[in-house]
Amino acid sequence: MSALAALSDNLVHSATVVLALAMVAHAAEWAFLRERRTAPDAATSRSGARRSAAESSGAALSAETDARGGDTVVAVLERPDAGRSGEGPGPAHAGPADTGPDHAHAGGGDGAAGAQSLRTAMFHRIGLALTILGTILLGGGVVSRGVAAERVPWSNLYEFAITGSLVIAVTYLVTLRRLRIGFLALPLVGFLLVVLGIAITVLYLPVSGLIPALQSYWLVIHVSAAVTATGVLTLGAVASVLQIVKARQERRGGGGYVAQLPPAATIERTAYRLNAFAFPVWTFALIAGAIWAAAAWGRYWGWDPKETWMFITWVCYAAYLHARSTAGWRSRASWIALVAYAALLFNLIGVNFLISGFHSYTGK
């Protein structure tokens, strides 16, 4: 094995370890959030008036924001006068959005709660820093794998898994502020760990070349689009799960971690944006795949199991987009998104291992 290939393996392993640490940090963050939920009750008995005053004015929040290093903002501050405007597009709009779980809900400006929120914010930032580090390591692993193999690093399931994880992590980090998906941190990092764990232990294959049907630049285009869409759709699916859980909590009440999530409607919109972004990318992957098939096998579509499931996934996501604009179906949209994501997963796992066809490139 070349030094580069070994380097790649080491980088992927270290990335996994670092992400495991990131998960621990995020878990700690959630644990403290939970404590904070109960803390203000105690505070109320001591200084209820002060607390509610602080909460309603939003002052507590700005204090919290400052405490967190000023990297955030306004989310809630703005709400009281969302409809007004005097302030203009200044720092409020340009500023990065909230990155953590919606800390605002817990409120609480006094001592105990303040310290809790400091700790929560600290763990969130540690988790984020570790996620960034893990992503960089993983990126190094993927790139060195590609260089070692002298081709794109996604010709077997192991490579697909590590590249897909990289895309998920990068998408998460890039859209973190724009889409305010900090609340996804814990489940997402957990998911990445599972994928990487399976990749390392079950799917691993040493570096080798490509079978001829896979030597085409349309393949590069097709698979990169598919990997990208898969990454983003994974984020969307995680959001959909949280949306369902949160909606249930909103209906039935109850506290715990779930109470800390942003409102279900907000999560739903986030999931929609992720899915709606990924859908055209998936469509493009489908088209590029057809072009590749036409070049490799002389037919652009042959209902090979892999193609069939790619089609099923596409149709399911189309149904999801429809459901969102169909009266009476919107509330079920998250479920449909999950069905669609299940089809996508089946295409990766089920089709490669249970059904074989032209595409099965498990490398075995």
Place this chain on the structure above:
Amino acid sequence: MTQTQVRDETARNDAPPPLRPFELARWAWRQLTSMRTALLLLFLLALASIPGSIIPQRQVNPVAVADFVRANPGLSRWYERFELFDVFGSAWFAAIYLLLLVSLLGCVIPRAALHWRVVRSRPPRAPRHLDRLPEHRSWTTSGAPDDVLAAAAKELRGLRYRVDRSADSVAAERGYLREVGNLVFHVAIVVVLVGVAVGSLFGFRGTALVVVGNGFANTVTQYDGYQSGGLFRNNQLPPFALTVDDFRVRFETRGEQRGSVRAFNAALTYTERPGAPKQSYDLSVNHPLRVDGAQVHLIGHGYAPRFTVRDGNGDVAFSGPVPFLPQDGRFTSTGVVKVPDARPEQLSFQGFFLPTAVVDPQRGPVSAFPDALRPSVFLTAYRGDLGLDSGVPQSVYRLETRTLTQFRSAPGEPFRLALTPGERAALPDGAGSITFDGYARWVNLQVSRNPGEPVALVGAVLALGGLLLSLVVRRRRVWVRVTEDGGRTVVAVAGLDRAEPGLGSRGAGAAGAAADGADVRKAVGDGGADSGGTASDLAIEIDKLAAGLQARTAPVREEQE
């Protein structure tokens, strides 16, 4: 289409079906073209595709279907009845996508007409209370009302709005391309389907196995497998001919993927039509030869051991390569040699060709590597009438042994031959001999033409374009109103996003769900609940507009609200 319309439509759908035939038909048509039906049909389509990926399909793998039928005769009868071996060509699958197609057209055509009217009509008038819209700004200025409105119209045009000016206000709207994109997307799906239909009606596809060194002329009789569309006539086959001069293949020799094919290509000489000059081409995977509207693909390869068979009279009864079919990744290949010209009795052989033969203690001789490193053949031999003159067609790869007598070395023990290149073995009783002369390779060529391909491609690209437009563009309305207040001009600006937030927005398209110009109160209500306090880019645009207007028309002071 706005949410409001969708909602109305469903309300209509829920009404019980009326009884008179015409109304019943109209009711059915509405049902069919409703969003809900479209949704259900999409699900049905996804669901219907699943068996096609699990049950072996004739179109994809006829051999697997035959195996399946042999293994499960009872189940197969039911599968046959429901066309489950040909899901994607079945009547019920067609019913689903045709219904979807009708639903789609019934949905898209009226929407296109509606949108055409919307595009040609004026943007809706400003609502009375601009300050109730989710984004609004207001200030006073010393500029004349008319100047302010003129400036506003100019600014808005600069921001690519369609603008309509009235006495005291300017109404502007943009983002018509969103609906256009959506319509283009749906119509493009129809175009793709038309492409598929054209391909299956006017196309053809055939496969032919050609031993290296031999030629192929493009006529139906030369194909091993051939299918063509209902409207394709066989004399339309392009009259080219080709010879396979050479074939090279390279296998991975190291690592866990040892034995995987790494590259293969075939050197061809071809003529476009009889009498045309010879041209050469290097055929490889992903690089088909295009000739006269048809494409030639290299889709497989294998070994053809060469034999010379002498009969009982000592005459050469057969000499040449015989294609054997690979059974696994290591090219363990099986095949038969039929020698109808042998006298006094016809001879035949059946067995294996192993490119790299090793003898496994348990499984006997097997191939260890796909390349021909140590080729051998292992055969058993038969004599008797091959039945080739009986008129019943026979596979060249299978021996009908019922009428044949196997050569034996001892009672109950078949006579076995194991040969390496150049070796010759005599059959018992002076029945003849066989020489393994070496091997050639063969390639499997697929020749096809699909005139629907460009149509489908254009449809797919249009669909993608339409999709992007409809997901990225946002429909947005902006109003500017001026009122006189004691010699000063009060300027009010407000904006509203319609329908979904676009992908580019960071905030909620607050008023989205229900907002129509008139329904401001509702919109504000929704917006408040929805927006989650994010900074929308509608706000940014309104600010930009306000700043631009203020710069043009001398601001006096911010209105305190």
